[in-house]
Amino acid sequence: MRIANTAGRLVLVDGDRILDVESASEGRFDADPALVFSRWDEFTEWAGSIDVGGHPDAAPVGDAELGAPSPRPRQVIGVGLNYADHAAESGLAIPEYPVVFTKFASSVSGPSTVVRLPGDTVDWEAELVVVIGRGGRHIPIERAREHIAGYTVGQDLSERTVQWLGQPAQFSMGKSYEGFAPTGPVLVTLDEFADPRRLAISTTIVSPDGTETAVQRGNTEQLIFTVDDLVSRLSEVIEFLPGDLIFTGTPSGVGAGMDPKRFLVAGETLVTEIEGIGTITQRFVAGDAA
Numbered sequence: 091m092r093i094a095n096t097a098g099r100l101v102l103v104d105g106d107r108i109l110d111v112e113s114a115s116e117g118r119f120d121a122d123p124a125l126v127f128s129r130w131d132e133f134t135e136w137a138g139s140i141d142v143g144g145h146p147d148a149a150p151v152g153d154a155e156l157g158a159p160s161p162r163p164r165q166v167i168g169v170g171l172n173y174a175d176h177a178a179e180s181g182l183a184i185p186e187y188p189v190v191f192t193k194f195a196s197s198v199s200g201p202s203t204v205v206r207l208p209g210d211t212v213d214w215e216a217e218l219v220v221v222i223g224r225g226g227r228h229i230p231i232e233r234a235r236e237h238i239a240g241y242t243v244g245q246d247l248s249e250r251t252v253q254w255l256g257q258p259a260q261f262s263m264g265k266s267y268e269g270f271a272p273t274g275p276v277l278v279t280l281d282e283f284a285d286p287r288r289l290a291i292s293t294t295i296v297s298p299d300g301t302e303t304a305v306q307r308g309n310t311e312q313l314i315f316t317v318d319d320l321v322s323r324l325s326e327v328i329e330f331l332p333g334d335l336i337f338t339g340t341p342s343g344v345g346a347g348m349d350p351k352r353f354l355v356a357g358e359t360l361v362t363e364i365e366g367i368g369t370i371t372q373r374f375v376a377g378d379a380a
């Protein structure tokens with residue numbers, strides 16, 4: 091199953107057709123996408139009985155404005171250094187325990203956005219994002235998937251100067267500016283993937299003249315702490331709540347790892363893609379631009 095948030099309304103997605111959930115369920119499920127996660131098991135059971143493509147009310151997605159699949163998560167957890175090649179390019183050791191920070195929830199946005207650059211060291215990090223369905227604490231690794239609503243694409247945008255201000259560092263601040271947690275375009279349940287542990291993930295920079303530069307090319311099979319392991323370990327401390335997000339870390343190819351370092355400038359667009367989910371697109375403008 092695929093779901094999306096079109097102009098603030100929860101929809102089921104089948105190819106290029108969408109079906110409004112509130113209307114198709116005759117009001118059983120709310121239009122607000124944020125509310126579905128607390129009824130995830132009930133929702134998936136209902137959705138499994140719906141043939142979206144053949145439904146008389148299905149409509150073309152067209153130019154619908156897509157929002158974040160989970161638009162108001164109460165917790166957004168980021169995991170650092172979760173790919174060995176990224177730890178190496180950062181000059182840091184492979185962690186023995188997940189390196190955890192938060193992207194404050196107000197940084198969450200949808201898949202197609204314009205982002206103001208708050209500084210001249212804004213960097214990209216393509217990430218697989220886990221959306222939590224059923225909440226809980228002390229989740230055993232073998233039950234982790236029962237708590238996952240699905241996967242979406244995310245960018246863990248990071249202002250590196252602020253991130254590394256002070257001792258210890260300020261990861262949560264450097265990664266929480268407005269629009270710094272774009273997600274989407276859809277949420278995909280795990281049964282939709284041939285192998286949800288092995289998904290190609292990439293970032294491409296498109297310059298104002300249209301030139302494309304591939305900067306990140308990885309695969310989620312390289313995760314040091316797997317998705318199931320993260321859900322289990324984090325739940326030893328954190329009570330997961332329906333709709334929470336976990337940004338699971340980024341592969342190599344970030345700007346801070348280049349020689350010389352290379353950061354985003356106004357006019358550039360970032361295209362982030364994960365196999366089987368789709369792409370999100372962020373265009374950057376100067377910090378004082380409207």
Ligand code: ZN
Pocket residue numbers: 168169170215217246337339340
């Ligand atoms: Zn990250």
